[in-house]
Amino acid sequence: MAAPMISWSLLEASKRVLIKTGIEHFQSGLSGLSSSWSLSKLLNSVPSMIKWRRHFGQPVPQTHPHLLKEGEVTPGITKSEYKQRRNMFVRSAVNSSPVKESVKSHIMIFPSASKTYMTKDIPYPFRQNTEFLYLCGFQEPDSVLVLECDILNKKINHKSVLFVPGRDPAKELWDGLRSGNKGSLQLTGVNEAYNTDELGNYFNSYCKHHQEYVVWYCFSTPPHRHFHEGIIGDFLKQSYNMPKEDTRRGVQKLQLIKSPAEIELMKTSIEIASQAFRNVIPFSFAGINEHHLYAKMDFECRIRDAQILAYPPVVAGGDRANIIHYINNNQLINDGELVLMDAGCEYHGYSSDLTRTWPVSGRFTSSQRALYDAILHVQELCISMCTSDFSLDDIYFRMLHLLGVELQKLGLIPTNLTKDQLIKKVRAFCPHHVSHYLGMDIHDTADISRGIKLQDGMVVTIEPGVYIPKTSIDVPDEFKGIGIRIEDDILITSSEPVILSANCPKHADEIEALFRQ
Template structure:
């Protein structure tokens, strides 16, 4: 009987030939069946069958999904050069993240570079993805994908755990070939020797891996044989902003986890609790439900501290009679959620708190209705300011005698942030996509109006001072009505009071 090692060697050699890649994608499960060791650094079907299925690179996302993403990338890129006859070849360069250290030999939790992860699903540091394409692939998106990854080293793996190695990376991701990272310069030297007038695609304005950028890619950018240097950022973002069915399933799961965790955190809260305890509870509840970690450092702001928009110190006591504003979400298999809820730790809103809370909620619900193809995020923001103005006029916080330009300045001070951002693999996702474009189906956005009245704002009646409120939900734009992915997380004032009374 042929050994497992022999199967791997044959597989590795086959992967070097691009003409068999379609057949190899169908056969990934065959190799997995012959392997009986922990072979990858990230979850795989053979090591985590409870989490990931055969044929998936990451839970819920198949080899085919990643291949289609790369095809879409190639098609989009080649459209920009349609008719430019002197540029037949295109080379795309996507580095992974590297390991960052908090002190000597002590790493921070690793998080993969999003664009790299989107295109291949590989979760190891110090890797590089090359995608080669020809102008003839304009319609099909046909390409060759090559990964350069960390070399297997038993001594290092003793300390840091297994790495996939070149053959493992190729099998896991379904790329056409994989090599050790120290071979990338040799490979690129061979490429530029045999190609001229090619288009080099690389995010040179925001390099994510200093060593690859300085040692490898910067030399490539200086090469006179490439005719154009194009930034990949806006190209990738224009693809990532539209979510596939599989992505939407993962996003819904991420939001569900965060919503359920919020309920437990609300019930856990009480007067004199420390913000750090609420942070820890949120982290715990998200992880217990399967999330890898929180999607960002959460805002847990009691009382007047809620008027600091990105307050993340989270180390003060929340007093009886105060509200706590928590802005938190989790990351699940590469997809983020981002929710905000504000509630009274005593269990009951005061009259002034409830007035401002319900005003914020009414504004939010009207803005959510606008998450359709008819509007842009900037248009929803303009509407938010108008609606906030109406609410604050009714409460007397803004005087009806105040001239409109001055009213607008007051509103921008009371809510100094935008009403929305795109959401996906990153919390503030696809940052190069304008908030001025019309929304499109399968985009996911946040809707998060706020009212912030600092304790030292003596232009406002005393009962409203020191109150900060934000309510945030995650909204899927569809062909018809908006879908609130976080609808299960309580936000009506009465719902919250009922929930807190059950503690």
């Protein structure tokens, strides 16, 4: 019997259906269809054509081969690296617990971030909770990672369990695809994955089968309010008499030292920001609005594949540069003024943080140049100290002394001062530290002391600054209203520091040359 003919209208409708499911090369497949194909044969082929493709709530190798290789959860970071992080955290946490000899079971709870809304039904851009992201790489909100650990014969055994929002076609229509428990299991490589509506039963079962255990959780700053006041809160009440430990510092100790894959992501993030600055600086002119420079920075970072700016940037013209975290960015910058921009971007979860100060009209005045060169000299000396011989606090106290000497040369601080008096004066000109750790967060691993020695694999900032408001007294008039900060991102190595932001111009001659290109 001859096969029924397929109308082109049906063929085109089928084509549209398949395109919507993301099937590539469908058009070339259609061109090879003969009129003898039956409707049933065409439709029966659809499941096999889309069988390879799962729905995921974040990029995966199948859907984003230009970003991820097979086995990667985050570009460059594999399932095995995430598994290693979980293993390292469990071992470190259990071995540091004061009750490790008497209590043999531990449960470690890491909630994701939740969506937050600027107004009804309109969410802010979502950013995942750092602890949760560091341990599993899963990017969807309203999820929970649980590490369940038991010590048997002095051997630490654990499993990782991920709870995620269930597949829901109605919600996915509005908010985007979800991975679901099966997809998240395939994506992350955890041991088990369930929908979050099973989390309560999981906790109840855990309590029934464990008489004594240690609860690990971010008690200091719970990241998910709904879970904390609901399912997790109920579990904590059930476990009120159990030993408790905070997860935050343990994860930060691991985050402090970057893996080779993390360093590559940070290099990219910092290079994106560096190249963006190259285009933002000469975009300036007398009378420009600070907001235009903000927009230019945002564009230049995103066009180079950064996902977002890492924080609201400081774009401060003239005297506003003396407000350390000025983010209004809505004033005009006058001819002859400096503009201070503190900005960075986020690239697949890793941040850059740079500050440059430049003359909006393209040339420094003599007093601006003198103060700028003094701060740059101090910064370069501080960068040379980024070795295992020093801590960030060591560099900070050295910066205070170096700045004091430079400010005395410029007549901004009297020369007849004791050491303590000099330091006090300098702190009035530079009220912030010279450095912080950098990584997934801008102020990364904030609970880790800046008094520890630097180690191979850390990334830090070096950012001396001097701030002289117009209202300052006892300083030469030509310096009033000037605020200058210069900030670079530094990788600590076993030999010498590596300036990851070296391609971002900072010498005064380089900056002025950008305006002449």
